[in-house]
Amino acid sequence: MAQDVLITLQQDLERSLRRPDKARRWVMVIDLRKCVGCHGCTIACQVENKLPPRLYYRPVHEFESGKYPTPARTYLPQPCMHCDNPPCVAACPVSPTPKERATWKETEGPGAGLVKINYDTCIGCESCVPACPYTARTLDAGKFYEATPQGYETAASYEYGVKRNRKAGEAPIGKVRKCHFCVHRLSSGMLPECVTTCIGRATYYGDANDPTSLVAQLLKANKTQFLKAKKGTKPRVYYISDKNLEVLHG
Amino acid sequence: MAKKLTPVLAGQEGLSRRGFLNFSAITGCSAFAASKMSFAQDLIAKAEAGQLGEEELYELAKAENTLYSACLNCNTGCGIKVKVIDGVAVKIDGNPYNPFTLNPHLPMTESLDRAARVDSGICPKGQAGHTGAYDPWRIRKVLKRTGKRGEGKWQSIPFAQAMDEIANGGKLFAHVPGEESRVVTGMKEIWSLRDPKVFAAMSEDVELIRKKKLTVAQFKTKHAANLHHLIDPEHPDFGPKNNQFVYMWGRKKGGRAEFDARFTGAFGTANTHGHTTVCQGSLYFASKAISEQYVGDSCADAYPYGIKALFSYMGAPTYSLPAGQTQIEALTNLDRIPLYFASDITIGTTSMYADYIIPDLHYMERWEFMGSHPNMPVKVQPVRQPVIASPNEVVTVFGEEQPLSIEAVWLGLAERLGLPGFGKDAFGPGQDLRRPDDFYLRMVANVAHDGKESVPDASDKDLEIFLKGRKHLPKSVFNVNRWQAICGASWKKVVYVLNHGGRFDTQEASFKGDMVANKWGKQVNLYQEKTWKAKDAFTGKHFFGLARFVPIVNVMGEEPTAFMKGHDLHLVTQRDVRMTKSRTIANSYLSSHMPENAIIIHTSDAKRLGLRKGQKVKVVSATNPKGEYDLKNGKTKAMIGKVLPTETIRPGIVTFTLGHGHWATGAADMTVDGTVIKGDPKRGGGIHANAAMWIDPYLKNTCMIDKVGGSVSFYDTRVKLVKVKA
Numbered sequence: 023m024a025q026d027v028l029i030t031l032q033q034d035l036e037r038s039l040r041r042p043d044k045a046r047r048w049v050m051v052i053d054l055r056k057c058v059g060c061h062g063c064t065i066a067c068q069v070e071n072k073l074p075p076r077l078y079y080r081p082v083h084e085f086e087s088g089k090y091p092t093p094a095r096t097y098l099p100q101p102c103m104h105c106d107n108p109p110c111v112a113a114c115p116v117s118p119t120p121k122e123r124a125t126w127k128e129t130e131g132p133g134a135g136l137v138k139i140n141y142d143t144c145i146g147c148e149s150c151v152p153a154c155p156y157t158a159r160t161l162d163a164g165k166f167y168e169a170t171p172q173g174y175e176t177a178a179s180y181e182y183g184v185k186r187n188r189k190a191g192e193a194p195i196g197k198v199r200k201c202h203f204c205v206h207r208l209s210s211g212m213l214p215e216c217v218t219t220c221i222g223r224a225t226y227y228g229d230a231n232d233p234t235s236l237v238a239q240l241l242k243a244n245k246t247q248f249l250k251a252k253k254g255t256k257p258r259v260y261y262i263s264d265k266n267l268e269v270l271h272g
Numbered sequence: 273m274a275k276k277l278t279p280v281l282a283g284q285e286g287l288s289r290r291g292f293l294n295f296s297a298i299t300g301c302s303a304f305a306a307s308k309m310s311f312a313q314d315l316i317a318k319a320e321a322g323q324l325g326e327e328e329l330y331e332l333a334k335a336e337n338t339l340y341s342a343c344l345n346c347n348t349g350c351g352i353k354v355k356v357i358d359g360v361a362v363k364i365d366g367n368p369y370n371p372f373t374l375n376p377h378l379p380m381t382e383s384l385d386r387a388a389r390v391d392s393g394i395c396p397k398g399q400a401g402h403t404g405a406y407d408p409w410r411i412r413k414v415l416k417r418t419g420k421r422g423e424g425k426w427q428s429i430p431f432a433q434a435m436d437e438i439a440n441g442g443k444l445f446a447h448v449p450g451e452e453s454r455v456v457t458g459m460k461e462i463w464s465l466r467d468p469k470v471f472a473a474m475s476e477d478v479e480l481i482r483k484k485k486l487t488v489a490q491f492k493t494k495h496a497a498n499l500h501h502l503i504d505p506e507h508p509d510f511g512p513k514n515n516q517f518v519y520m521w522g523r524k525k526g527g528r529a530e531f532d533a534r535f536t537g538a539f540g541t542a543n544t545h546g547h548t549t550v551c552q553g554s555l556y557f558a559s560k561a562i563s564e565q566y567v568g569d570s571c572a573d574a575y576p577y578g579i580k581a582l583f584s585y586m587g588a589p590t591y592s593l594p595a596g597q598t599q600i601e602a603l604t605n606l607d608r609i610p611l612y613f614a615s616d617i618t619i620g621t622t623s624m625y626a627d628y629i630i631p632d633l634h635y636m637e638r639w640e641f642m643g644s645h646p647n648m649p650v651k652v653q654p655v656r657q658p659v660i661a662s663p664n665e666v667v668t669v670f671g672e673e674q675p676l677s678i679e680a681v682w683l684g685l686a687e688r689l690g691l692p693g694f695g696k697d698a699f700g701p702g703q704d705l706r707r708p709d710d711f712y713l714r715m716v717a718n719v720a721h722d723g724k725e726s727v728p729d730a731s732d733k734d735l736e737i738f739l740k741g742r743k744h745l746p747k748s749v750f751n752v753n754r755w756q757a758i759c760g761a762s763w764k765k766v767v768y769v770l771n772h773g774g775r776f777d778t779q780e781a782s783f784k785g786d787m788v789a790n791k792w793g794k795q796v797n798l799y800q801e802k803t804w805k806a807k808d809a810f811t812g813k814h815f816f817g818l819a820r821f822v823p824i825v826n827v828m829g830e831e832p833t834a835f836m837k838g839h840d841l842h843l844v845t846q847r848d849v850r851m852t853k854s855r856t857i858a859n860s861y862l863s864s865h866m867p868e869n870a871i872i873i874h875t876s877d878a879k880r881l882g883l884r885k886g887q888k889v890k891v892v893s894a895t896n897p898k899g900e901y902d903l904k905n906g907k908t909k910a911m912i913g914k915v916l917p918t919e920t921i922r923p924g925i926v927t928f929t930l931g932h933g934h935w936a937t938g939a940a941d942m943t944v945d946g947t948v949i950k951g952d953p954k955r956g957g958g959i960h961a962n963a964a965m966w967i968d969p970y971l972k973n974t975c976m977i978d979k980v981g982g983s984v985s986f987y988d989t990r991v992k993l994v995k996v997k998a
Contacts, residue, residue, distance in 0.1 A: 026374050028392060060849045065396035065861050069363055075864040086919060090874060093919035167860035172406040173360035180330050210330040211389055218391035219365065219399060 038229035056224035059097035063216035079201035102201035103257035113153035133205035141193035340773025345397035349642035359744035366392030376779035409938035465512035522587020526641030594965035594975035639712035670706035720765035729764035824988035851931025868958035870916035878917035913959030932958025
């Protein structure tokens, strides 16, 4: 009997984490034909990263096409694209030196290849926000769900491997936030939260440079698309869809 | 997509399950020498060896922070793992040991450390489930009304006082204008017939009357000494006065079902009515027609006889049922329902009409034994268990401290009534039933010992994980000595089951070749003779013995053509995966993501009616021309929603998703102990249009029904949309 895709992906992940950081190429592959539009990934991400109301790292957009009786609905999960040519990084006014930088393309560790943010050095100027063509970045304005923030809201998040309890006046409030492919989970040998909670198993994660990995095989076997490919951002998120995403989304 | 993916997945089949399970084997195969280990590789190696330092470790990956249970944000009841940090449930994911979330699932022999790092798939409701436990609108103490039913005025009272009052009755609401002299009959008096032998003898003779082998007069002579126990000696078939206690529930699962039945069985009432029959009766058990719909309405009609007390648990029939407003009418009728007490976790759309509301536990805080579903080939018994402390007041019942719960209500009443089967030596000498764990741990032990082979004992390491994971639970919930004493020799097997969130057979054992191993094994009757033999009580005609489409008719078998006139749209209801229940509005992550629902119609209908996206409209029908809920407290809730035109619905149909449009459950102002607690408009967002659904023109106080299956009509009403000025 075949094993669950989640187990295959986790085996791939563990194997890849044993490879040298620079040899790895983390990618996400999202098969829109399998996405059922449940928004489970969006909510799971909210909880995992203790995100405030209406701040989403991974919204799922809905598109309707066709006419009754043959209409279609396409769901488009949209995480940070972790571009290889990230316009957000270029827009950041903070010094790019390793000690002071606020957002950069990581080259070391389990998150090598991902676009990261350092909440301690980010000045919250929001220059990067409009620079991202995917609207992946949002300033944390400090809102909570309940008038008296509940324990589950102020509980620690582990983003970028740093344990922080979200409270007024402290990071990540006042900082720009975005999807980081759950690098804190990768470090524990776990898949990103949006991958594991997907009931349609539509999101795949792994090392494209490992030819035996499921993501590498998917990329080889399928025609893939990027969002806003013409922007030249070189995203690390690949979509498989029977719809033309340039027409649907841009 | 299958075409392209199949070869890829087939390739994966080469990786045996054994390979994954024996994880160290993969480590051993690593081609990298230690000197070349990258930072990450080092981390993984350390994680596997359990050598990660505090700073490095992601706390949600630790076995001791992972407690296994079962979801209840819908009836599927997926297996979940709740990650608890400092006593707070901070994250929920799928339980990989439970086949509902991973296919195939991990065998129970897989280590807890490994399973803690394997999260499996659950839906957004499951993800957000813990927020319901921390809902600021939860009630923590017993509330007693200080105003009229439904008026929203309450005082908090001690649990013991509530139990005394409900047990003893009296002028309980003398403080409410108009009820100064109203005497309420207590449970002690309703529990009239207590001798099981008399009970059995009378039941047998009622059967003889039904078979016309005994006359009522003969019955009366024979049972002269006990006739005062009957509701009506002229109608012995109504049964004893005990039947005047009615218990109705919404969503109740195994464990609580047995606990409740222990009380209602000992009490001797036949009136225990669940929700599923109404919603899916025709689907599940055609012709077994008993429902809360009839409970409320027959109570209000005093038909066939009047009742004295009603207890409701985890249900919102005023909200969930078609024409639920008819239920409000029933519940506010003091003559017909003289005492109404409710178990709920908020002041809900139905419990707001109660005389007393006793706080219940959230599903993160309680025991239950989820069932399976017909699409699950694996033999499973998921166990729901307390994973966090309850905010509820801790009360003492039978000398035992426990948080307020429905079990505390049953125990509290049993204690006052002296009901057999509760308290000291309830299960036999030295085996008491004084608290929920007395009951449920024994059920877990049954699960552990079920079948040919019992589960193994938990290892010392697993026992340590079990204890570490429950450090945050107060003694009123978890006490290792008490639990061990209850379980006796089965203790380590109970721990084994609880450590996995239930008991699950292996995937291998669930199939024999291409066939399922656990077969239905019973005859399926396409033709049901019993159903055909039965006659419709209203029309005198036989029911159909075969499945067939029956267009909606009223109880007299007439098509509601007059109701259709002038109403151009066919109303059906549906669900959005983010909401789906009356209770899901309390989940902040969900209600924030989906603050309101919509009135969904086809674009051609929108065009024909001149309606734009976002425009407000009111839903009206022939039986609800005002398009509103009359809340019977001087307030109304209009059925107004925003139009959403789409191509994805058939022209002529109108729909809305269930879960919004609340008038309580945090949406309304309430006065508690003289303080006004303002409702949160966010809790009342969107529309709920069940009140537009047709009321039967003959019965007048209930929605239309399918008489064979006992289902209510959710999909038949014709409505029109009336523009509302912004």
